[in-house]
Amino acid sequence: MPFPPRARLIANRSPVVLPSMLLCDFGHLADEIGQLADVGVEGFHLDVMDGHFVPNLTYGMPIVEAARRATELPLDVHLMIAHPGRYLRAFADAGADVITVHVEVDEDPAELLSAIRKLGAAAGLACNPATPLDRVEPYLPWCDLVLVMSVPAGFGGQPFDRAALRKLAALREWARAEDRILEIDGGVNPDTAPDAVEHGADWLVAGSAIFRSDNYESAVQALNRAAGAAGPSRLEP
Numbered sequence: 571m572p573f574p575p576r577a578r579l580i581a582n583r584s585p586v587v588l589p590s591m592l593l594c595d596f597g598h599l600a601d602e603i604g605q606l607a608d609v610g611v612e613g614f615h616l617d618v619m620d621g622h623f624v625p626n627l628t629y630g631m632p633i634v635e636a637a638r639r640a641t642e643l644p645l646d647v648h649l650m651i652a653h654p655g656r657y658l659r660a661f662a663d664a665g666a667d668v669i670t671v672h673v674e675v676d677e678d679p680a681e682l683l684s685a686i687r688k689l690g691a692a693a694g695l696a697c698n699p700a701t702p703l704d705r706v707e708p709y710l711p712w713c714d715l716v717l718v719m720s721v722p723a724g725f726g727g728q729p730f731d732r733a734a735l736r737k738l739a740a741l742r743e744w745a746r747a748e749d750r751i752l753e754i755d756g757g758v759n760p761d762t763a764p765d766a767v768e769h770g771a772d773w774l775v776a777g778s779a780i781f782r783s784d785n786y787e788s789a790v791q792a793l794n795r796a797a798g799a800a801g802p803s804r805l806e807p
């Protein structure tokens with residue numbers, strides 16, 4: 571599996587819970603990352619939005635660079651932007667270990683995924699709930715990871731769309747046979763996590779289930795327990 575060293579740490583572990591850095595306190599980003607690392611998260615999911623591909627606008631390379639300075643844990647960068655091809659090198663240089671683009675953009679996914687791999691990052695392809703899996707399947711040979719969205723990309727705090735489970739189940743054989751990662755993102759919480767794992771999710775992205783809780787440690791542990799994620803050894807009781 572061509573995962574870069576940092577991401578390889580979690581590429582061989584399943585399931586893994588990754589906090590979505592969208593609803594966190596960006597005024598104290600390094601502290602937020604430190605607190606989450608201390609309670610055992612094994613990587614971070616960074617949601618980049620441009621206000622064009624999705625109606626929301628979040629952040630770009632400077633925040634990825636700041637996160638890179640704050641942790642050696644893998645950075646899983648989710649590009650919800652209209653022209654990702656223009657920014658792949660900049661996000662790789664900013665410290666992204668995994669770069670995921672959306673199959674819905676007007677650029678050739680195979681070219682984007684190949685370019686991400688050439689930059690030394692793992693290549694991910696994301697699809698929104700409304701996008702049929704047959705839009706993704708032609709590009710699987712170029713994917714190290716497929717990100718199945720269980721909410722329409724753009725905002726945290728939306729309800730989990732169970733249709734995502736069918737997509738996970740349909741991709742599970744491919745992921746196992748090719749040693750690739752299936753990731754689910756949106757509405758993941760202790761209630762939805764078990765089904766996501768049962769249908770094949772390796773990485774589970776959680777935003778509001780962590781950042782809308784009043785205690786990161788208990789929120790992360792509840793997610794790890796629900797997902798059957800071992801978490802790192804230091805979490806063992």
Ligand code: DX5
Nearest residue numbers: 723724726727756757777778
């Ligand atoms: C949505 C983002 C998700 C979202 C997850 O476009 O890609 O990562 O922030 O947040 P929750 O877990 O609250 O749905």
Ligand code: ZN
Nearest residue numbers: 590617648755
């Ligand atoms: Zn995301």
